Amino acid sequence: MSLRSLFRPFVRAALGAVGAVAFAAAAQAAGKIDEIHIDYAYYSPVSLVLKDKGYLEEDLKKDGIAVRWVLSLGSNKALEFLNAKSLDFGSTAGGAALLARINGNPVKSIYVSSKPEWTALVTQGKSPIQKVSDLVGKRVAVTRGTDPHIFLIRALADYGLTDKDVKLVLLQHQDGRLALEKGDVDAWAGLDPLMAQAEVDDGARLFYRNAENNTYGVLNSREDFIADHPELVVRVIAAYEKARLWAIAHPAELKKIIADNAKISEAVAARQLERTDLGNPVIGDRQKETIQAAGLALQQAGVIDKDVDVPAVSAALIESKFTSKIAVK
Numbered sequence: 001m002s003l004r005s006l007f008r009p010f011v012r013a014a015l016g017a018v019g020a021v022a023f024a025a026a027a028q029a030a031g032k033i034d035e036i037h038i039d040y041a042y043y044s045p046v047s048l049v050l051k052d053k054g055y056l057e058e059d060l061k062k063d064g065i066a067v068r069w070v071l072s073l074g075s076n077k078a079l080e081f082l083n084a085k086s087l088d089f090g091s092t093a094g095g096a097a098l099l100a101r102i103n104g105n106p107v108k109s110i111y112v113s114s115k116p117e118w119t120a121l122v123t124q125g126k127s128p129i130q131k132v133s134d135l136v137g138k139r140v141a142v143t144r145g146t147d148p149h150i151f152l153i154r155a156l157a158d159y160g161l162t163d164k165d166v167k168l169v170l171l172q173h174q175d176g177r178l179a180l181e182k183g184d185v186d187a188w189a190g191l192d193p194l195m196a197q198a199e200v201d202d203g204a205r206l207f208y209r210n211a212e213n214n215t216y217g218v219l220n221s222r223e224d225f226i227a228d229h230p231e232l233v234v235r236v237i238a239a240y241e242k243a244r245l246w247a248i249a250h251p252a253e254l255k256k257i258i259a260d261n262a263k264i265s266e267a268v269a270a271r272q273l274e275r276t277d278l279g280n281p282v283i284g285d286r287q288k289e290t291i292q293a294a295g296l297a298l299q300q301a302g303v304i305d306k307d308v309d310v311p312a313v314s315a316a317l318i319e320s321k322f323t324s325k326i327a328v329k
Helices: 003-007 020-030 045-053 054-062 076-081 094-102 147-158 175-181 195-204 223-228 231-250 251-260 264-274 285-299 310-317
Strands: 035-040 064-071 089-093 107-116 122-123 139-142 167-170 185-187 205-208 219-221
Touching: 020 147, 035 076, 035 185, 045 054, 045 094, 045 107, 045 185, 045 231, 045 251, 054 064, 054 167, 054 185, 054 231, 064 310, 076 089, 076 094, 076 107, 076 219, 094 107, 094 219, 094 310, 107 223, 107 231, 107 285, 107 310, 122 147, 147 185, 147 285, 147 310, 175 185, 175 195, 195 264, 205 310, 219 223, 219 231, 223 231, 231 251, 251 264, 285 310
Parallel strands: 035 064, 035 089, 139 167, 139 185
Antiparallel strands: 089 219, 107 219, 122 185, 122 205
């Protein structure tokens, strides 16, 4: 099966780039919403804080709007839920959102939840695998349509390899980690905090890292939701901002929230946070360039069709107006 076919299935007032009158008109035209659907994910620490603290519920309850939380176990799941309209806001990697948009999923990335090094190539501690070229003929667990998948493809391409040189085992992130632990696969394209858990608890080893090939953690919404309910987008981002600033100010409590939600030790959560930067929520040119670079690398590797205008799709993915006025601290 080709890699191309594997990828295909898949408040602050200052935030407002649109005025209050336009917000009200858009809300009236689209009809009243009584519930929004938003995800939380173990790979998105700020989403866990937002869910734990109830900031969004607190803001929306005065308007009779409920919040339904949905667990995303990977970018692929969040993007599937967004495409099916079972999510209004979903947490993914920027590169995964780009692939989804190329494949017709009308998502836009509206906020940066983190700048992580959340993926690397992982093997067992005593494995003879030391470098990417050692993967030839080996079984590699990977979750289709996620940053670890993109990371793996770019790593293979950097060493002159393709999917034909390895045996991809398609598993969700948790199952990939367990398959590595049991020896059912030789390597795994890991994702934190499961990758940190494999390191700390299982003695797994990260044999290939490249922080620059990790794309940003982003919050996405659907084009139709953004157009119909821009005022709710502003309020969700404001709640995210409150949670992000709380997370930065309370590192010990943040570790506990991650550990409790993901059912991992605080030592594992600490390892995850060592490689997670929560400092800049503004989405714009820097994120577009990183995501575009991932897309061009995948196009060069033959994963994305050569006739796709990757820079144009990357630009269309990024919606910067909602964060343009956030003051980064």
